[in-house]
Amino acid sequence: MDHTVVTDYTRVSECENVKVYVRARPCADGSEPFDGMFERKKDTPKNITIKDVDKSQYGEHAFSFDNIFWTQTSQEEVFESTSKPLVEYALRGINSCCFAYGQTGSGKTFSIFGETGEKDGIIPRCTDYLFDMIERNQQSDRPNKPEITLVVSFLEIYCDRVRDLGREYVQKTGRPVSYQQSSSADWYLRQKAMKRTDSTTSLLSTQSTKEDGRADYEKENLEIHEDATGQVFVKDLSMIEVTRRDEVNVIVQMGLKLRSTHETKMNAVSSRSHTVFSIHVFQHDLATNEVISGTLNMVDLAGSERLKKSESDGQRLKEALHINSSLSAVGKVVMSLDPESRFNYIPYRDSKLTRLLQNSIGGNSFTILIATIHPMKEHYEECLSTMQFANRCRTVQNQPRVNYINQSVVDKDRRIRKLQDEIAILKRKLEYIRAEQNQRMGTILKELGYEVSGFTEEGNVQLADGTVVVATEETILDMNGNPITLSRSDGAAHSPTKRKKSLSEHGRNQELRRTIDFLRKERDYMRQKVEDVKSAVLQAQAELKREKDDMLRQLQSQKREILRLESELVRKDEVLVRVQAQGASKHKEEIQHILEHSQALQRSSTVAGRPSVIYSKPDVPVPVPVDFAQRALLLEKSKEGDIALIKEQYECLLSRKKQELADLTKQWTEAQTASKSTIETLKEEMAELYVYTTRLFQASQVHLQRKGQDTPWPKPLLTNTTKLRHFRALLGSDPVVQARVQHEKDSKRIAGPRPVSAPARRPLSAGYATQFRGRIMHHPGMGPTPSVVAAGGDIVDDDSDQELNAMSVNELRMRLREERARQRTRPEVPDDDSALVEQLRTKLQHEMQRSRELRASIAALQRQQDKHQHQATQERTKSGTRPKSAKRSAAPTPREE
Numbered sequence: 001m002d003h004t005v006v007t008d009y010t011r012v013s014e015c016e017n018v019k020v021y022v023r024a025r026p027c028a029d030g031s032e033p034f035d036g037m038f039e040r041k042k043d044t045p046k047n048i049t050i051k052d053v054d055k056s057q058y059g060e061h062a063f064s065f066d067n068i069f070w071t072q073t074s075q076e077e078v079f080e081s082t083s084k085p086l087v088e089y090a091l092r093g094i095n096s097c098c099f100a101y102g103q104t105g106s107g108k109t110f111s112i113f114g115e116t117g118e119k120d121g122i123i124p125r126c127t128d129y130l131f132d133m134i135e136r137n138q139q140s141d142r143p144n145k146p147e148i149t150l151v152v153s154f155l156e157i158y159c160d161r162v163r164d165l166g167r168e169y170v171q172k173t174g175r176p177v178s179y180q181q182s183s184s185a186d187w188y189l190r191q192k193a194m195k196r197t198d199s200t201t202s203l204l205s206t207q208s209t210k211e212d213g214r215a216d217y218e219k220e221n222l223e224i225h226e227d228a229t230g231q232v233f234v235k236d237l238s239m240i241e242v243t244r245r246d247e248v249n250v251i252v253q254m255g256l257k258l259r260s261t262h263e264t265k266m267n268a269v270s271s272r273s274h275t276v277f278s279i280h281v282f283q284h285d286l287a288t289n290e291v292i293s294g295t296l297n298m299v300d301l302a303g304s305e306r307l308k309k310s311e312s313d314g315q316r317l318k319e320a321l322h323i324n325s326s327l328s329a330v331g332k333v334v335m336s337l338d339p340e341s342r343f344n345y346i347p348y349r350d351s352k353l354t355r356l357l358q359n360s361i362g363g364n365s366f367t368i369l370i371a372t373i374h375p376m377k378e379h380y381e382e383c384l385s386t387m388q389f390a391n392r393c394r395t396v397q398n399q400p401r402v403n404y405i406n407q408s409v410v411d412k413d414r415r416i417r418k419l420q421d422e423i424a425i426l427k428r429k430l431e432y433i434r435a436e437q438n439q440r441m442g443t444i445l446k447e448l449g450y451e452v453s454g455f456t457e458e459g460n461v462q463l464a465d466g467t468v469v470v471a472t473e474e475t476i477l478d479m480n481g482n483p484i485t486l487s488r489s490d491g492a493a494h495s496p497t498k499r500k501k502s503l504s505e506h507g508r509n510q511e512l513r514r515t516i517d518f519l520r521k522e523r524d525y526m527r528q529k530v531e532d533v534k535s536a537v538l539q540a541q542a543e544l545k546r547e548k549d550d551m552l553r554q555l556q557s558q559k560r561e562i563l564r565l566e567s568e569l570v571r572k573d574e575v576l577v578r579v580q581a582q583g584a585s586k587h588k589e590e591i592q593h594i595l596e597h598s599q600a601l602q603r604s605s606t607v608a609g610r611p612s613v614i615y616s617k618p619d620v621p622v623p624v625p626v627d628f629a630q631r632a633l634l635l636e637k638s639k640e641g642d643i644a645l646i647k648e649q650y651e652c653l654l655s656r657k658k659q660e661l662a663d664l665t666k667q668w669t670e671a672q673t674a675s676k677s678t679i680e681t682l683k684e685e686m687a688e689l690y691v692y693t694t695r696l697f698q699a700s701q702v703h704l705q706r707k708g709q710d711t712p713w714p715k716p717l718l719t720n721t722t723k724l725r726h727f728r729a730l731l732g733s734d735p736v737v738q739a740r741v742q743h744e745k746d747s748k749r750i751a752g753p754r755p756v757s758a759p760a761r762r763p764l765s766a767g768y769a770t771q772f773r774g775r776i777m778h779h780p781g782m783g784p785t786p787s788v789v790a791a792g793g794d795i796v797d798d799d800s801d802q803e804l805n806a807m808s809v810n811e812l813r814m815r816l817r818e819e820r821a822r823q824r825t826r827p828e829v830p831d832d833d834s835a836l837v838e839q840l841r842t843k844l845q846h847e848m849q850r851s852r853e854l855r856a857s858i859a860a861l862q863r864q865q866d867k868h869q870h871q872a873t874q875e876r877t878k879s880g881t882r883p884k885s886a887k888r889s890a891a892p893t894p895r896e897e
C-alpha cells in the first residue's frame with residue numbers, strides 16, 4: 001500500500017557547523033526492526049522514511065540527516081564519523097559539542113559513555129584520541145610546540161539542580177583542585193597569573209572556595225553565571241587538571257556512580273539526569289604568548305518518556321516531568337533558532353539545561369547531535385518525534401570560531417579592531433540588504449500601480465507625487481488578505497481601484513509576502529548581529545578601560561613607591577656621610593694619638609743611658625721622621641713577640657708546677673692511705689693484746705690468790721701507767737676498737753664463755769705487738785699458771801674469765817693500782833723464788849700441751865658424734881619421723897691456737 005508523504009524534510013539545507021545523525025539501537029527483544037515502519041534506500045543512505053503502519057492515513061515522513069547508523073553499527077564507526085572531528089576542533093581552539101537525544105532506553109548513555117572494551121562510548125574514545133593527538137604533537141619535530149593544559153569537569157542536571165559529578169574523584173583522591181569562579185578562559189588566565197606570581201603554588205591548588213565537607217551532594221545546587229563577555233559557567237564546579245587518560249576514565253566512572261539512575265518500566269538503568277562532561281584544552285604558544293582554548297562538551301540527555309507508557313509515579317514522575325520540560329526547552333530553543341520561526345529572542349533562560357548549552361546550540365561551537373531511536377513498532381511516536389527534533393536541529397546556525405584568550409592590551413586592541421572591521425562589513429551588508437529590500441519594495445509598488453520616483457536618504461521609497469512609503473512591521477502583519485498596507489507620509493489613502501487591481505493578483509502577492517517576510521527576518525537577523533557585535537565591542541572597550549584604569553592605578557602606586565624609595569635613599573645617604581665623617585675624625589684622632597705616642601717613644605730611645613722619662617708636649621707639634629711609622633710598627637711587633645714569649649714561658653712553668661703538685665698530692669695520698677692502714681692494723685693488734693693481757697693478768701691473779709700465792713705483774717708494761725692510760729685512751733676512743741670489743745662482748749653473750757687461752761684472731765702483723773706478746777709469754781710471772789689447769793689436764797674456763805670479761809677498764813685500772821700498792825708494800829721476791837717460778841712455768845707449758853692434745857681428741861670425738869647424729873637424722877627423715885634437735889655438748893668447742 002502506497003503512503004502519501006506528508007512531510008518531506010529531505011531538502012532542508014544543512015548547516016556546516018551543526019551535524020545531525022540518527023542512531024537506531026538493536027531491538028530490546030532481539031527482533032529485527034519492525035518491517036515496514038522505516039524505509040531506507042541504498043542509493044540515499046542518509047535518507048529515511050518513517051510511517052505508522054496502523055494509521056496509514058497519516059502518511060509518512062521523510063527525513064534526511066548527515067548520517068544514519070542502523071542497529072548493527074559499531075561504536076567505533078559512530079565515533080569515527082561523528083565525534084572524532086570534535087577532538088580536532090577542540091585542539092584547534094574551537095568549542096565543540098556532542099549531544100545524545102532520544103527517548104528513554106534508546107541508547108544515549110550507550111553512545112556517549114558506552115560499556116567496557118569494544119563497546120566504549122564517545123567519551124573514552126575522544127579522550128584516547130585527544131591524548132594520542134597530543135602525544136603525537138609533542139613527539140613531532142615541529143618547532144614552538146604549545147604548552148597544553150587539559151582540564152575536565154563533570155556535572156549533572158537533576159530535577160533542575162546542577163550537581164558536581166567530579167567532586168567524588170576530588171574527594172576520594174584528595175588531589176588539588178580549583179573551582180570555577182569565572183568562564184573557563186578567564187579561569188585559565190587567573191590560574192596562570194597565580195602560577196606566575198607564586199611558582200610554588202600548584203595550578204590547581206588555589207581558588208578553592210569549597211570545603212570537603214560541604215552540603216550533602218543530594219541537596220547540591222550549583223549556580224549558573226555569565227561573565228562580562230557573555231560566557232556561561234557553573235560557579236564552584238570542580239575543574240580537574242589531568243595529564244593521563246586513565247585519570248579521565250576514573251573521573252568518568254566515579255561520576256557515573258554518583259549520577260542519578262533508576263530502574264523504570266522502559267529501561268533497567270534509566271538516567272534521570274542530563275550530564276555534561278567537558279574537556280577544556282588550553283594551548284599556550286610560548287613563542288607568541290598566544291593562548292587558545294577549545295572546549296569539548298559531551299552531553300548525555302535524559303530520555304524523554306511518555307508518562308502513559310512509563311507509568312512513572314512519585315519521585316520518578318517528578319523526575320520525568322523535569323526531564324520532559326527541560327527537553328521541550330531545548331526544543332523551543334532549537335525552534336527559535338530556525339530563521340523561519342517568529343521568535344524574537346532565543347529562550348535560553350527557560351531551563352538550566354538550555355542556559356548551560358547556550359554556546360553549543362546556536363552559539364560559538366561546532367555541534368553534533370546523535371538522535372537515538374528504538375526501532376520497534378510500539379515506539380513509533382517516539383521515533384517520529386525524535387527525528388522531527390533532529391530535523392529541526394539541522395536548521396540551527398552555529399558560529400564557531402577560534403577562542404583566543406587575549407592576555408595583553410595589544411591583543412585586546414587587535415580584537416577590537418577585528419570587531420570593528422566586522423561591524424563595518426555587517427553595516428555594508430545591511431545597507432546592501434536594505435537597498436535590495438527597497439529595490440524589491442519599489443518593484444512591488446510599481447506592480448501595484450504606484451509610480452516610484454526614487455528613494456529617500458533613509459532608504460524609504462518615494463513616489464512620483466512626493467509621497468514617502470514606509471514599510472513597517474505592522475503593515476506586513478496586518479495584511480489579512482491585503483498583501484501590503486502602505487501609509488502615506490501625508491496620511492492620504494491610496495486609490496481603491498488600484499488596490500482592487502492588486503487583490504486580483506493574489507497568488508503573486510503571496511509570493512511577495514513571503515519574500516518580504518524573508519527579507520524582514522534577514523534584516524532582523526542582521527540587526528541582531530550588529531547589536532551583538534556592538535555589545536561585544538562595548539564590552540571589550542569597557543574591559544580595556546578597566547584594565548587601563550588598573551594600570552594607571554598601578555602606575556600611580558609605583559610612582560609613590562619610587563618617591564618613597566628615593567627619599568629613603570637620600571636619608572640613607574645623609575646617614576652614610578655622617579658616619580663617614582665620624583669615622584674619619586675618629587681615625588684622625590687615633591692617628592694623632594699614635595703619632596704622639598711614638599714620638600715620645602722615639603725621644604726616649606734616642607736619650608741613651610738616661611732614665612726613660614717621657615716628657616710629652618701634646619700641644620707642641622713635633623716633626624716626624626720619614627721612617628717613623630715603619631719603626632713604630634717594628635717596635636710594636638717586637639713588643640708583641642716579647643709578650644708572646646713571656647706568656648709561653650709562663651704557661652710552660654705553670655703546667656710544670658701543676659704536674660709537680662699533682663704528683664706530690666698523689667704521693668701524699670698514697671702515704672696517707674698506707675699509714676692509715678698501718679695504724680689500723682696496729683690499733684687492732686693493740687686492742688687484742690690489751691684484752692688478752694688483761695684477761696691473762698686477771699686469770700693469773702685470781703688463780704694465784706686462790707692458791708695463796710702472789711705473782712708479780714711484768715713491770716715493763718703494766719707498771720708503766722702512762723703507757724697503759726695511753727693505750728686505753730687510744731683504744732677507748734677508736735670506733736673500730738670499740739666496735740670490736742663490743743662485738744666480742746656480744747658474741748660471748750650469745751656463744752657463752754670463751755677460753756682465755758688465745759685471742760680470737762692472730763694479728764696479721766708480727767711487729768711490736770708480737771714482740772710484746774712474746775715478752776709477756778716469756779716473762780716468769782706470765783707463763784701459764786698452774787691454777788688454770790684443772791685436775792685431769794683440762795683447761796678450766798672458770799668464773800674468773802667471765803669476771804674478767806665483765807670488768808670495765810676502770811675496774812681493771814683500780815685493780816692494777818691496788819696491785820701496784822701491794823707490790824710496793826710487799827717485800828721483794830727473793831731470788832730463790834725464781835726457781836719455783838721456772839718450775840711452775842715448765843709445768844704450765846706441759847699442762848698446756850696436754851690440754852691441747854685433749855682438746856684435739858675432744859674435737860675429733862665431737863665431729864664423730866655430729867656425724868652419727870647427722871646420719872641418724874637423715875634416716876629418721878627418710879622414715880617420716882621428725883628429727884629431734886641434736887643435743888650438743890654443753891662444753892664449748894675447743895679452739896685451736
Ligand SMILES: Nc1ncnc2c1ncn2[C@@H]1O[C@H](COP(=O)(O)OP(=O)(O)OP(=O)(O)O)[C@@H](O)[C@H]1O
Nearest residue numbers: 025026104105106107108109110267270271302303
Ligand atoms: N547500539 C546499541 N547496541 C547495543 N546495545 C544497546 C545499544 N543502544 C542501547 N543499547 C542497550 O540498551 C539499553 C538501554 O540503553 P541506554 O541506557 O543507553 O539508554 P538511554 O537512552 O540512555 O536511556 P535513558 O534515557 O533511560 O537513560 C542498555 O542496556 C544498552 O546496553
